[in-house]
Each structure stands twice: as C-alpha cells, then as structure tokens.
Amino acid sequence: xxxxxxxxxxxxxxxxxxxxxxxxxxxxxxxxxxxxxxxxxxxxxxxxxxxxxxxxxxxxxxxxxxxxxxxxxxxxxxxxxxxxxxxxxxxxxxxxxxxxxxxxxxxxxxxxxxxxxxxxxxxxxxxxxxxxxxxxxxxxxxxxxxxxxxxxxxxxxxxxxxxxxxxxxxxxxxxxxxxxxxxxxxxxxxxxxxxxxxxxxxxxxxxxxxxxxxxxxxxxxxxxxxxxxxxxxxxxxxxxxxxxxxxxxxxxxxxxxxxxx
Numbered sequence: 001x002x003x004x005x006x007x008x009x010x011x012x013x014x015x016x017x018x019x020x021x022x023x024x025x026x027x028x029x030x031x032x033x034x035x036x037x038x039x040x041x042x043x044x045x046x047x048x049x050x051x052x053x054x055x056x057x058x059x060x061x062x063x064x065x066x067x068x069x070x071x072x073x074x075x076x077x078x079x080x081x082x083x084x085x086x087x088x089x090x091x092x093x094x095x096x097x098x099x100x101x102x103x104x105x106x107x108x109x110x111x112x113x114x115x116x117x118x119x120x121x122x123x124x125x126x127x128x129x130x131x132x133x134x135x136x137x138x139x140x141x142x143x144x145x146x147x148x149x150x151x152x153x154x155x156x157x158x159x160x161x162x163x164x165x166x167x168x169x170x171x172x173x174x175x176x177x178x179x180x181x182x183x184x185x186x187x188x189x190x191x192x193x194x195x196x197x198x199x200x201x202x203x204x205x206x207x208x209x210x211x212x213x214x215x216x217x218x219x220x221x222x223x224x225x226x227x228x229x230x231x232x233x234x235x236x237x238x239x240x241x242x243x244x245x246x247x248x249x250x251x252x253x254x255x256x257x258x259x260x261x
Contacts, residue, residue, distance in 0.1 A: 011241070090143070
C-alpha cells in the first residue's frame, strides 16, 4: 500500500472538526493531500493547526453551514479558487440528533434529522460536480451509516438511505465522465466524548434508555461484538478515495464488524 496515495491531491473533508472527519483529515495530511477542511465549528481551526504543526501544508479552512446550499457552493468554490481544482470530496457531515421510537418524534425534529444527515451531502455533491466535470475527473466518498436498518433512529436512517441512493444514482450518471462515487456505512464508532454535542439538551431518563437500546443493538448486530475505532473507518474511506479503488463506483461499503446495515 502506498503511503503517499494522495500526494498533491486537492481533497475536501466536511465535518472535519472532530470524530471520523478529524481522523480522516489527519491521515490524508500524512499521505500528502492538499486539504480543505469544512465545518460549522471554529474548532476545525485547531485541526488545521495540528496538521501544520506536523510539518504539512496548512489546510484551507472554510467555516460553513452545509445544510444550506449557498454555503456548500461557497465551500467548493473556495477550494477551487485556492487550488485550481478539486480531486476528492469526502462528505462526512451528519449524525443522529435524537434517539427514540418514531412515534415520539415531533415534526420539526424529523425535518431537522433529514437536514442534518442528507442535505449536506446532497448539496456538496451538487456543488462540486461542475468543478469535477470540467476536468472529467474526481472522486466522491459519502459517509452513510448502517443505521439504515436499526431502531430508534427512523428519520436518521431515512436520511442515510437517501445518501445510499444518491451515491448509486450519481455514480450511474457520472461513471463515463471520469467521476467515481462511493460511500462507506460506518457501524458504531468510538470517537470519545464529543466536543460539539449533536443535541445540547440533556437527555431524560427515558431518552437515556432509548439511547442505550441503540448501543446494545449496535454491538449485538456486529459479528465482532464491539464498537470500532475512528482509524478503522478511515481505512475504508481512504481506500475508496484512492486510486487503489479505481474500478469501484456506485458501492456502499458497510464497515460495521459484519453488520451489513
């Protein structure tokens, strides 16, 4: 395996401030990528500084709310203006906000889950396409979830099911135009305590019980009976983003310890 698979490749990572996105950005820097880090939180500046302190080129940082199409366009345009092209886009924004049986969701919560976990990927794919089509080259990797078959996360699962469909359809449309589109579907991933909570409101005892059901189901569904590390997700994401996967497109790869989602 080449240790410099991304040498000089202009690579955008969304949701890069923490968790899987941060781990992806750090590994890409080690493999030679020229990075654009996009996040809503200013904490992403710390990730850029960490990369620069490691002796790598300082990434371009774009603060953006990718639930908004205009911000997605601004992020892609900023990358193209700075580097002259976009080689790779890794769409990592998303995540469950609430965990409870579907009948307990309110209308605005359902909409919020879909905005969080589908629209950033949808908007960024649409915004990056003109840049990639101009060169007839590019790679998109979307981060989905095995929660498309799970409990207490129906709106989130529906949003990630949309990501899977988007991945397949976009690959069909662009396979002959030099653009590969794939997705990974992570299982439970131990990223430690989140510095930016997805839901800042403390959970009630009932909500804690519903969340515990998610954890138990995730571990039970994995053949390996455990959560994975961020690095175990990074390996799959970077493989699909690299030239080593040059004949793979339209695929959603489950990374859930045997849970196929």
